[in-house]
Amino acid sequence: MKITKGCAGYVDKRKKQLITMAVIEFGIVIAIFILGYVQTKTRLNLLTVVAILGCLPASKALVGVITIFPYKSVPNKVRREIDVKGHLLTPVFDTVITSYEKVLPVDCFVISDNIVCGYTHHKKVDAEYAARHIKVMLEQNGYPKVTVKIFQDYTKFIARVEGLNSMRKVDHEQNQRKEEGIKRVLLNISM
Numbered sequence: 001m002k003i004t005k006g007c008a009g010y011v012d013k014r015k016k017q018l019i020t021m022a023v024i025e026f027g028i029v030i031a032i033f034i035l036g037y038v039q040t041k042t043r044l045n046l047l048t049v050v051a052i053l054g055c056l057p058a059s060k061a062l063v064g065v066i067t068i069f070p071y072k073s074v075p076n077k078v079r080r081e082i083d084v085k086g087h088l089l090t091p092v093f094d095t096v097i098t099s100y101e102k103v104l105p106v107d108c109f110v111i112s113d114n115i116v117c118g119y120t121h122h123k124k125v126d127a128e129y130a131a132r133h134i135k136v137m138l139e140q141n142g143y144p145k146v147t148v149k150i151f152q153d154y155t156k157f158i159a160r161v162e163g164l165n166s167m168r169k170v171d172h173e174q175n176q177r178k179e180e181g182i183k184r185v186l187l188n189i190s191m
Contacts, residue, residue, distance in 0.1 A: 006187050008079040008093040011071050014191075018064040025058035067103075068191060071096055074107045078154075086110050086161040088168040090179040095190040097130060104130040106150065108157075109186060111179045112164040116186075118150040119157040127152055134186070141185045143178070 003013045029051050036047025074093050082091055092109040104125050109118045116134065120127070127150040135148045151157035 005190070006092045006095070006183065008076070009073045010094040011068065011096070012073040015065070015068055018061055018068065022058060022061040022065050025054070025061055029054040029058055068096065071105050078107065081158065082108055082110065082161060085158060086165045088112075088165050089161065090176075090183055092183050092186050095186060097134065097186075097190050099129075099133045099189075102126070102129065103191075104133070106130065109183075110161050110164060111182050112168055113175050113178070114146050115164060116146060116148045116182060117157065117160050117164065118148070119154060120150060120152055121154070123152065125150070125152070134189070137189050138182060138185055141181075143182055143185065146182065 003009045032047050032054060033051035036045045036051065037043060039045070039047070079093060090111040092111070093107070095106045095109065097104040097106055104120075105122050106118045106120045106125075109116055116138075118130070118134075120130070130150045131148040134150075135146060138144075138146045138148070149160070151160065
């Protein structure tokens with residue numbers, strides 16, 4: 001199964017991709033530099049310039065590794081429990097929301113019509129700030145009147161997921177296009 005942004009396991013997969021890219025790109029830079037040095041017996045050659053310019057994309061890949069390295073994917077146990085207890089809801093896993101001031105890792109979101117609930121196990125995340133930021137971003141992208149709540153207590157979050165799932169069973173009206181649009185906005189503001 002292909003793991004895409006918003007699926008469980010994305011952060012771990014992305015970490016591996018970025019590390020591989022950085023190693024390959026720095027390897028190419030080193031190989032070009034050594035090739036130029038072996039051919040001319042001096043550092044002052046055109047291949048040294050090419051190697052120096054090659055450091056730009058390699059450094060960009062390294063910055064990506066550094067920014068995503070502290071975060072982990074949602075454990076499979078949590079993902080399975082959310083899939084079972086919220087099977088009628090739209091889930092979004094492994095997000096690292098970025099704002100101008102802060103980086104806000106959120107393990108999981110569930111979307112039910114105009115309600116977005118998230119869970120983060122990171123204690124340093126300001127849940128109220130994260131909810132306000134996400135609400136503003138949704139409003140700016142054409143989704144006004146969306147309620148956003150971020151939980152740091154897993155039992156409260158899973159209870160809310162069960163409640164939203166029960167409401168969805170009673171109210172068979174599914175607004176799938178709107179939920180997919182909200183999911184798209186969440187993924188766009190995430191690393």
